[in-house]
Amino acid sequence: MELRQLEHFVAVAQECHFTRAAKRLHIAQSGLSASIRSLERELGAPLFLRSTRQVQLTPAGQALLGEALRALSASNAAKDAVAAVQGLLRGRLSIGSLQCLHAVHVPTLLAGFLSEHPGLEIQLRQGGSDELIELVRTGRLDVAFVSKPGSGRCPDDVVIQALDREPLALACALDHPLAGNGQVKLADLAEEQFVDFPADWGTRDLADRVLTAAGIERRVALEVTDVHSLLDLVAYGLGVALVPRSYSVKTDRVRFIELAGEVPAWETVSVTTDPTSAAAAALLREVDRVKAAAG
Known part of the structure; x- marks a missing residue:
């Protein structure tokens, strides 16, 4: 089993569609399908129920998804650790944010952060808090700036850090x-x-x-x-x-x-997974620095 296969599997599981997953991964759909079939043969179980409109995870696929996300997260953390020793931040940082974030001005934050870490590729997505938290939980985003969830609405497997509160x-x-x-x-x-x-x-x-x-x-x-x-x-x-x-x-x-x-009060928070990627952790440190400088 290769990390590449797990990346392909997670993309299909999250998109529920082979064509969309292939576009997301920038590979041919035939290559993606072949990779999934190879993984299914190796595991001895079908991972998806396929139809003309969408694909759904089988019980075996559901069992694999959590482990695959953890394996990919661990792999990324290993790469981050090596980059940190070299004093570098490379790769991609996917960020989610509300449209209006009083705690920090996102364009200014990202401009300053990228000037310090030019090797990073930044992706930004706006949306509702529930949507963005779920994207962090499932590994589609590294960090999100959202409204603090109400009681019982926040998944247990994400890490929340307070940003700001206002009436x-x-x-x-x-x-x-x-x-x-x-x-x-x-x-x-x-x-x-x-x-x-x-x-x-x-x-x-x-x-x-x-x-x-x-x-x-x-x-x-x-x-x-x-x-x-x-x-x-x-x-x-x-x-x-x-x-x-x-x-x-x-x-x-x-x-x-x-x-x-x-x-x-309206409270805003940052949401990450545990472990937090080196790039996401560096961005949160930059947020703390900007807030402290603003007084």
Whole structure:
């Protein structure tokens, strides 16, 4: 059994499709299929249930997946250890991030990091917190910057490190009846229509929990996948939103109002696997340095 075969197997398992896996690996589909067949012959068991639309793991494939991910992680860790002795960081670092990360400005972070480690290839993906955490857990990402998961929503096999916390605020149109208030109570939002992100986004999860705890069953009429669209919809009076206070620097067309009472803060975290790759660990050290320099 070769590491190359395990890489091929993991790609097919994660993509659930041979063609997509072959494109991801930059190899011919025929070569990928031959590699998987060879691995199946060696193990004496089929690893996938194949159909014209997708492939699914067999019980044997499910058993192999965890071990394959651990073997590949150990192999990468060995390469990282040798590179660290030489004072080098090489290879690829795959990063996931929320669109708006108050703790650190991602473009500035990556520009500085790459100037120090020009041998690295950086890949960046934006998405919702649940999606990005799962991509870290399954080895598709090395590190992700996400909202802190709610209780019971974080896998046991990832490592979480706190980044930042900030209060939520109410975002409403400038001519909204609540716009002149210095503070707003959650109870005042019972009849409001909301704009928000999809259900697997961390700020949506927090807003849901905050309002449910206050006994409010809200209506999310409009869902968007980017911050600026959300704020535009709020500005035109199509709904209100509970958002991190730092969003207030993005527009002067929306009123941001402090929430009264004890309201849970929005917390951001980094997520990695154990062991953490040398490149991901170096990036997290750079995050700590940037935060410390910013005071």
